[in-house]
Amino acid sequence: QLQLQETGPGLVKPSETLSLTCSVSGASIGRDTYYWGWIRQPPGRGLEWIGNIYYPGSASYNPSLESRVTISADTSKNQFSLKLNSVTAADTAVYYCARRSVLHGYYYMDVWGKGTTVIVSS
């Protein structure tokens, strides 16, 4: 059964880099033909797509975050990661990782991690 789990610091200082990892079990991110993505939800707001990665292809990002975001994959550990630099309080959110399926021409996120809360504060 496919499972995703987000890990990383729960507190990040303003202007620093937020780094999260999503560990995948039950599927191989290097072999299976899926994309892997990050989504966040700031307090009191809706879901915001951050970006997706397809290994060994390229990553795509939300234009509003693109200048600060990098998503990468480590197939040896079956993990993919999010780095968001120059964070501010506006980056405080619950961060989710998810599998983005593109099977048969359909696009959706069918398996999600439980989410991890990141607070940006000094």
Next chain:
Amino acid sequence: EIVLTQSPGTLSLSPGERVTLSCRASQRVGTSFIAWYQHKPGQAPRLLIFGASTRATGIPDRFSGSGSGTDFTLTISRLEPEDFAVYYCQHYGSTFGQGTKLEIK
């Protein structure tokens, strides 16, 4: 860039009622690119519908999706207490609408 606009922002309804949620895209999109999710506090979002109208595995048949072009809808035929949540549409497995909150009246 496609922008998805959901309406209304909040709906107050009673169990047993029928509800239709709207998702409008800023330009025509393919039906295969539209998905709907249910999100409850403290939980991960749950995929309900993909391809605009196909229910995901295990989703009750009171949930249905339809639409084409720029206008898409999610209908819950008879609200159950567990259906009160926030609902999001999504394009291309990427961009989300701003969500519609269903609250108990």
